[in-house]
Amino acid sequence: MIWLYCLFVWFIGFWGRRIEEQPRPYHYYGLRWDRRALWELLLGLAIGVGSYLLLLQIQVWLDWAQWQYLNEAARYVLPGLVLGLAVGVAEELLFRGWLLTELERDYSPNRSLWISTTIFAVCHFLSWEAIVYRWTQFWGLLLLGRNLVLARRLTKGGLALPIGFHAGLVWAHSVVDMGRLFMGLEEVPSIITGIRGNPLAGLLGLLFLLGLGKIADVLLARQKKGKFLP
Numbered sequence: 001m002i003w004l005y006c007l008f009v010w011f012i013g014f015w016g017r018r019i020e021e022q023p024r025p026y027h028y029y030g031l032r033w034d035r036r037a038l039w040e041l042l043l044g045l046a047i048g049v050g051s052y053l054l055l056l057q058i059q060v061w062l063d064w065a066q067w068q069y070l071n072e073a074a075r076y077v078l079p080g081l082v083l084g085l086a087v088g089v090a091e092e093l094l095f096r097g098w099l100l101t102e103l104e105r106d107y108s109p110n111r112s113l114w115i116s117t118t119i120f121a122v123c124h125f126l127s128w129e130a131i132v133y134r135w136t137q138f139w140g141l142l143l144l145g146r147n148l149v150l151a152r153r154l155t156k157g158g159l160a161l162p163i164g165f166h167a168g169l170v171w172a173h174s175v176v177d178m179g180r181l182f183m184g185l186e187e188v189p190s191i192i193t194g195i196r197g198n199p200l201a202g203l204l205g206l207l208f209l210l211g212l213g214k215i216a217d218v219l220l221a222r223q224k225k226g227k228f229l230p
Contacts, residue, residue: 051212087167140205
């Protein structure tokens with residue numbers, strides 16, 4: 001998968017230069033490096049990590065799970081951040097950068113959103129095991145993909161905010177999972193709390209993603225009226 005994503009990153013640059021005739025193809029698809037982008041990246045990381053931990057804390061408040069404090073979990077913080085940024089850059093450049101931009105040339109914003117989001121979700125379910133054992137995660141990926149598209153539109157085409165949000169989720173999940181910092185109680189079905197330890201693959205996670213999407217919808221509406229300028 002790493003080599004495949006590297007190939008796609010190269011292909012996006014090739015496509016942008018040769019097909020779209022863009023001298024700066026990665027900038028054209030939303031990958032920008034300036035002070036504003038750095039701020040949006042950090043904001044996205046904070047939102048991603050914070051929202052993931054809040055979702056787990058809600059389960060603790062409901063007595064559905066409990067935290068485990070293990071010192072060795074600290075060694076996963078830096079590798080988790082590197083993994084999160086790598087996944088965030090690769091997937092956002094591919095799905096919210098190149099794919100969404102190309103779709104928006106021929107389709108309406110809403111149709112482009114759902115086509116790119118559906119492809120994003122399907123690409124995570126290319127094995128029979130994933131379909132059978134993690135089917136609820138498909139709906140979580142649909143909602144996540146929609147939220148990431150809205151995050152790009154909030155920043156008027158930049159990828160820094162969705163990259164940060166995506167990376168923050170992957171970072172938090174990898175540290176919690178590999179560090180075994182969180183343990184669900186058996187009394188609550190995993191379909192509610194999250195199949196195979198992924199809270200975004202449970203009904204509670206779906207509601208949480210719906211809530212985040214609603215907030216993004218409100219911010220976009222205010223932005224169109226000139227009341228919110230990110």
